[in-house]
Amino acid sequence: MDSKILQRIGREIQKQKYRSFKSSAIIATTMLGLYSAFLLTLFIIESIPLSEVILYVFLFIMVIGLNVASISAKWSLKYMGFIGVFNVVFIYTFITYLLFNQSLPGIFANLFIAFTIGFIYLDVKIATINHLLMTFTSSLVLWIFPEILAVEESTNAQLAVINASIVIIMIFLFLSALFNIRTKQFNYEKLAKSKENEYRIIDGLFQLQNEVLNDPLNLDVFYQDMHTFFERFTEKLEMENIFEKRLELIQDLENLTESKLKKKYKDVPEEIIKELKVLSLNSHQKLRYIAYRISQSNADQKPLTDPRDAFNSFRHYDDSNTVKILVFSAFYTYFRHPDVDRPAMSHEGFVEWLEKSGLDKLVEPKILKSFHTYKDVLETIVKDALEGAEVPL
Amino acid sequence: MKSLLLKIRNSEFLSHNEILSIKITFLLIALFLVSAVSIPFSLIVTATTVIQVIVPAAFAITYVIAWVLLLSNAPRTAMHFSILSFFVLMGSFLSFSNPVYIYLFVFAILSVIIYYQEGFPFFVYGTLLTLFGIAYMLFNVGLFGGASTQTNETLQIIIYQVTLFIFYVYFLLYFINSEVANERYYREFLSSKTYTQQYLENIVRLKDAKIEADDSTPVYETPSFQQALTEITTFLGEMNGHPAKEMQELVEFYMVLHDLDIDEAMNNKSLKYKTKETMRQLKKYLLNGNNEFTELTYELLAQTRQGLDSNVEDYETSLDSILRFETDRIIAGAMIYRYLKQEVTQLDKWGRVAESLEHGDIKAIYQSKAIKEYFNDRDIGVFLDNEDIYKKM
Known part of the structure; x- marks a missing residue:
């Protein structure tokens, strides 16, 4: 795939990620604010010296301010990620400091709050740091302050069992977080690819429609209609026809070469020309696709069932193994045959497009392995079938 | 085991139910290990019949049901039974004299529910569990305190309760945020998928027409x-x-x-x-x-089609984001109208792709919610105010 197209897909993925990260950051910042208010109340009740309280408040204001700035100023995803890491490290450090330096009752339980703040971010790096810090700090607290468990004579064995439980729970939650992050990332990619494919499928549709209906888009008639429309439109509104020149430019965008265009419209800023290019109908620009998309929005659309299971696959978990084999075989055989809208594909061509489209990941690995291993046998079967030879089984 | 690890590695390509099944498998194994330690221990330290008979029996029933459901391809129900097994297991912990263990176990079960990353179970079980945790501490104030706490027990209980409550509220927000993000993603994905299905419907009809015309x-x-x-x-x-x-x-x-x-x-x-x-x-x-x-x-x-020109930077369909000037948006709106009115995009009564939209249909689209994806209110207003001129196109 062209690197520019990959960049376009990448931008769409980043857009989705940013949107998700931003809402996580908003919740994390709100919770930091609430937690700081809770701590402040606790400090006042426990009569912590005012100078220390002011220092703590200052620290929290700085951290929350930084978070608010990153959200409102729309910092890039990279910097928002740094701030997420910073928040997690800060909150664990702060609670650990309180544990060792302030005799606050039950403060060890605040580690759970620190954990929740880190958990909200759907980012592998932040999740890893969060789970590691939670495991480390809670183990530290357990061995240094065993009395917090109110066990009068805690044995090493007892503490080891509790510590092992903490580690197991953290591993479970980390795995769950990883599943979640990977699924989200996959969804972003899936959505971006789905948007890219939508345009490509319409493209195939235009080609097929031209062939079948023998009715290509007549640009001369189209633009003539547009000129007539804007004459009437401006006449009705009793205004100068400010659309005429722009229409002419759009029409020229369809017909003239870039150098001729630059020469003719040397006074028009390049930015405007670039923007108007979107409106040209015959050069794979957006407008025609958008128009076709709109045309389908009134159609009786079939309701989809549970969206979480709406993904296409060759290996649905409730399909039998034999069905999975048959379906993939049908898919392969279909592409090895010519159809009315495409020629037959070679084995290599099929494998190439299968991998490029990512559809290979949707095939049961065992079946795919057999498919690759016995490539020559499959090739012979298809060749003989196409040539009409009967092969004994 | 090897296939399970392979599945985890490729977890993003698994369906939601497959991921859930893997999570349940892991959890049930861990649950077995935890119960193997805790149930015999609770039998030794307690003399109550409830703990000695009912808890192990109830645990065995819920645990076995969870496995049976999992193996019968009903992972969602199996998930509920695995959570219930944990609840039952908590019954054996109630026999321990140390209330901090109960407090930590409440967090452990909440973690198990979070592990599944499902909003509704967290809301139901999480609420019940949080209420139980808060009430348990309230009615067992005397049991808390521990060996080395210097401050009063009431404050410690309040800190425990507030921490548990914040933990619960925070994760509730996390799930709400996650559901909102998922909903947004599924909406966009399903919209793209539904449109694609429409295009494919037209492609299938065009192919049928071609097969019929070619007599193939x-x-x-x-x-x-x-x-x-x-x-x-x-x-x-x-x-x-x-x-x-x-x-x-x-x-x-x-x-x-x-x-x-x-x-x-x-x-x-x-x-x-x-x-x-x-x-x-x-x-x-x-x-x-x-x-x-x-x-x-x-x-x-x-993958074999071109689709959008590689210089097009994104998949944005809102004319507001694509074109800065209102003049250009009016031109785009008129061009889209002309396209919808004159070009073949619809099925006729025999199911052939052979018709274009009537003015009334287009007006209905312009007045629908779906059009907001492309036009702002002002652009729609231009169309509705000058409908008579558009109609003549």
Whole structure:
């Protein structure tokens, strides 16, 4: 795939990620604010010296301010990620400091709050740091302050069992977080690819429609209609026809070469020309696709069932193994045959497009392995079938 | 084990239910280990019949049901039973004299529910558990305190309760945020998928028209296709441990389904359950309709098409984001109207792609919610205020 197209897909993925990260950051910042208010109340009740309280408040204001700035100023995803890491490290450090330096009752339980703040971010790096810090700090607290468990004579064995439980729970939650992050990332990619494919499928549709209906888009008639429309439109509104020149430019965008265009419209800023290019109908620009998309929005659309299971696959978990084999075989055989809208594909061509489209990941690995291993046998079967030879089984 | 690890590595390609099944498997194994330690221990330290008899029995029942449901492809219900098993296990912990253990166990169960990453179970079980935790501490104030706490017990209890409450509220926000993000993603994805299905519907109709015009045969009806499919399926089936006869019969059945009304056949009481189940599985992969198979083929074919020009930077469809000037948006709006009014985009009463939209249909689209994806209110207003001129196009 062209690197520019990959960049376009990448931008769409980043857009989705940013949107998700931003809402996580908003919740994390709100919770930091609430937690700081809770701590402040606790400090006042426990009569912590005012100078220390002011220092703590200052620290929290700085951290929350930084978070608010990153959200409102729309910092890039990279910097928002740094701030997420910073928040997690800060909150664990702060609670650990309180544990060792302030005799606050039950403060060890605040580690759970620190954990929740880190958990909200759907980012592998932040999740890893969060789970590691939670495991480390809670183990530290357990061995240094065993009395917090109110066990009068805690044995090493007892503490080891509790510590092992903490580690197991953290591993479970980390795995769950990883599943979640990977699924989200996959969804972003899936959505971006789905948007890219939508345009490509319409493209195939235009080609097929031209062939079948023998009715290509007549640009001369189209633009003539547009000129007539804007004459009437401006006449009705009793205004100068400010659309005429722009229409002419759009029409020229369809017909003239870039150098001729630059020469003719040397006074028009390049930015405007670039923007108007979107409106040209015959050069794979957006407008025609958008128009076709709109045309389908009134159609009786079939309701989809549970969206979480709406993904296409060759290996649905409730399909039998034999069905999975048959379906993939049908898919392969279909592409090895010519159809009315495409020629037959070679084995290599099929494998190439299968991998490029990512559809290979949707095939049961065992079946795919057999498919690759016995490539020559499959090739012979298809060749003989196409040539009409009967092969004994 | 190897296949389980492979599944985890490729978890993003698994369906939601498959991921859930893996999570449950892990959890049930861990639950077995925890119960193997805690239940015998609780039997030793307690003399109550409830703990000695009812808790182990209830645990065994819920635990076995969870496994049975998991193995019967009902992971969602199995998840509930695995959570219930944890609840029952908590009963054995109630026998311990140390209330901090109960407090930590409440967090452990909350973590288990969070581990599943499901909003509704967290809301139901999480609320019950949090209320239990808060109430338990309230009614057992005397038990808390521990060996080395210097401050008063009430404050410690309050800190424990507030921490538990914040933990719960925070995760509730996390799930709400996650649900909102998922909802947004699924909406966008399903919208793209639904439009794609519409385009594919038109492609299928155009292909049928071409087959009819050329007097040719659909691919799946050609003997070469059927021969190749039978042989490839049989071969790959044998390589994966399925007898040749079973695979050949399946292909035969698959081909027969192309001429059947499957919905009607599903209601036929004389058909065996297994036959109906195979029909249900194969229905989405038939070669003569617009279904999952068609979507998969065009997902691959899309890779061979151009689609948008590589210089187009994004998939934005809102004219507001694409064009800065109102003049250009009015031109775009008029061009879209002209396209919808004159170009063939709709099916006629015989199901052929042969019609364009009438003014009334276009007006209905412009007044629908779906149009907001493309036009702002002002652009729609321009159309509605000057409808008479548009109509003449």
